[in-house]
Amino acid sequence: MRDTATFRVKAGLAEMLKGGVIMDVVTPEQARIAESAGATAVMALERVPADIRKEGGVARMSDPSLIEGIQEAVTIPVMAKARIGHFMEARVLEALEVDYIDESEVLTPADEANHIDKWEFKVPFVCGATNLGEALRRIAEGAAMIRSKGEAGTGNVVEAVRHIRLITGEIRRLQSMDASELPTAAKNLQAPLDLVREVAENGKLPVVLFCAGGIATPADAALMMSLGAEGNFVGSGIFKSEDPERTAAAIVEATTHFEDPERVARASRGLGQPMAGVEIAALGENGLIQHRGW
Amino acid sequence: MVVGVLALQGDFEAHCRVLRALGADCRLVRTPQDLDGLDGLVMPGGESTTMTLGIEREGLAEPLRELARSGKPVLATCAGMIMLDRDHLGVLDMVARRNAFGRQLNSFESDLDLSGFGETLRAVFIRAPWVEDAGEGIEVLAEVDGHPVAVRQGEIMAVAFHPELTGDPRVHAWLVERIHAAERAREAA
Numbered sequence: 001m002r003d004t005a006t007f008r009v010k011a012g013l014a015e016m017l018k019g020g021v022i023m024d025v026v027t028p029e030q031a032r033i034a035e036s037a038g039a040t041a042v043m044a045l046e047r048v049p050a051d052i053r054k055e056g057g058v059a060r061m062s063d064p065s066l067i068e069g070i071q072e073a074v075t076i077p078v079m080a081k082a083r084i085g086h087f088m089e090a091r092v093l094e095a096l097e098v099d100y101i102d103e104s105e106v107l108t109p110a111d112e113a114n115h116i117d118k119w120e121f122k123v124p125f126v127c128g129a130t131n132l133g134e135a136l137r138r139i140a141e142g143a144a145m146i147r148s149k150g151e152a153g154t155g156n157v158v159e160a161v162r163h164i165r166l167i168t169g170e171i172r173r174l175q176s177m178d179a180s181e182l183p184t185a186a187k188n189l190q191a192p193l194d195l196v197r198e199v200a201e202n203g204k205l206p207v208v209l210f211c212a213g214g215i216a217t218p219a220d221a222a223l224m225m226s227l228g229a230e231g232n233f234v235g236s237g238i239f240k241s242e243d244p245e246r247t248a249a250a251i252v253e254a255t256t257h258f259e260d261p262e263r264v265a266r267a268s269r270g271l272g273q274p275m276a277g278v279e280i281a282a283l284g285e286n287g288l289i290q291h292r293g294w
Numbered sequence: 295m296v297v298g299v300l301a302l303q304g305d306f307e308a309h310c311r312v313l314r315a316l317g318a319d320c321r322l323v324r325t326p327q328d329l330d331g332l333d334g335l336v337m338p339g340g341e342s343t344t345m346t347l348g349i350e351r352e353g354l355a356e357p358l359r360e361l362a363r364s365g366k367p368v369l370a371t372c373a374g375m376i377m378l379d380r381d382h383l384g385v386l387d388m389v390a391r392r393n394a395f396g397r398q399l400n401s402f403e404s405d406l407d408l409s410g411f412g413e414t415l416r417a418v419f420i421r422a423p424w425v426e427d428a429g430e431g432i433e434v435l436a437e438v439d440g441h442p443v444a445v446r447q448g449e450i451m452a453v454a455f456h457p458e459l460t461g462d463p464r465v466h467a468w469l470v471e472r473i474h475a476a477e478r479a480r481e482a483a
């Protein structure tokens with residue numbers, strides 16, 4: 001008896017990606033560069049977040065032919081993004097047999113009240129979160145992997161740090177509580193009590209936690225690992241840098257050797273200019289995409 | 295007893311949890327120096343391309359080969375199985391076909407008869423390889439769809455599935471037992 005799409009099988013692929021870097025790519029050529037640099041997976045999309053931010057307009061699921069071109073170019077897992085709540089885009093991505101679907105705030109949300117019911121899918125989902133409650137709500141909806149959101153397309157790691165610190169800090173707080181305090185904690189987190197109990201007991205999320213949004217240098221990647229990320233998503237940071245090949249390989253190396261500053265230093269040497277990056281304050285409240293999702 | 299777990303990338307922590315529960319000390323291996331004085335080794339699951347590049351970058355290929363050929367017990371799962379085949383480190387006399395079952399949609403779990411391991415165990419296959427072109431020295435321990443998914447050659451066991459993800463310690467217990475057996479043989483000598 002062969003069981004496909006069990007939660008263990010879905011969450012298990014994320015286990016295999018741990019300690020690695022998942023890179024945004026917009027062409028088959030970029031996908032090959034990412035694979036040759038040691039990416040554990042690629043995220044196939046039409047525009048990297050920095051360009052979505054600059055060009056504006058509605059950001060949607062990518063053209064299937066672009067995703068298929070990238071699937072043919074590499075043998076590592078290929079992920080693709082659907083808009084929040086857009087279960088039809090997700091069904092299309094499942095029909096394309098992508099390996100993971102990212103229900104992503106980087107695209108323009110399609111439903112401002114509901115996320116996709118991810119249990120109904122065979123393909124696993126990764127979702128963004130800015131805090132523990134949000135992460136547990138996504139897991140309750142069926143997400144098999146979580147990434148902290150950060151502020152995508154900025155090359156500025158400050159929001160990613162805020163979110164991973166919030167998530168790990170809230171986990172530590174749950175661990176210090178006794179059983180009778182957990183129902184109130186669940187209420188305050190707006191998260192299911194059974195998941196809150198599980199986190200309190202194990203001291204970690206029930207699925208793999210990666211970090212995303214603003215990682216642009218090897219030191220950024222190592223910082224996020226030191227703060228408790230189990231791997232990194234790097235979007236604009238690679239192909240908006242001066243030397244994408246070397247930057248990609250360097251971020252992979254720093255993610256592996258995050259506990260060894262000499263290795264992070266070696267990886268950081270002579271990479272040329274990283275992506276330019278922007279101040280979060282300059283974006284204004286309406287320019288923040290991390291608040292998409294609920 | 296110190297068991298090394300290759301930790302360039304992948305689910306190495308899951309392996310460490312099982313090994314510690316069996317009473318072994320676990321050392322993460324990221325550089326050739328980390329291999330010094332190990333009693334056994336685990337090659338974990340992960341992305342085989344990433345792992346291959348990492349082994350190259352760290353200069354780990356020859357030291358890993360030496361350790362495996364020295365007769366120290368080695369357990370490899372999924373990508374780890376690929377690392378040991380003829381096209382990679384060349385330690386096992388077979389070729390592992392990558393993503394043999396297809397994309398993630400075809401990943402699955404099922405009960406598996408693993409020869410010599412008693413009752414069936416639950417096996418999780420994630421974008422898993424299978425074994426092709428196995429040489430004479432390779433003993434096949436289990437098959438799926440007529441393809442070998444668990445093999446043994448001397449003190450090396452390689453499986454296409456993930457015993458580290460199911461909470462069943464029998465496969466890791468084999469590694470620990472082989473290390474004990476090697477210790478006993480050394481003492482007797």
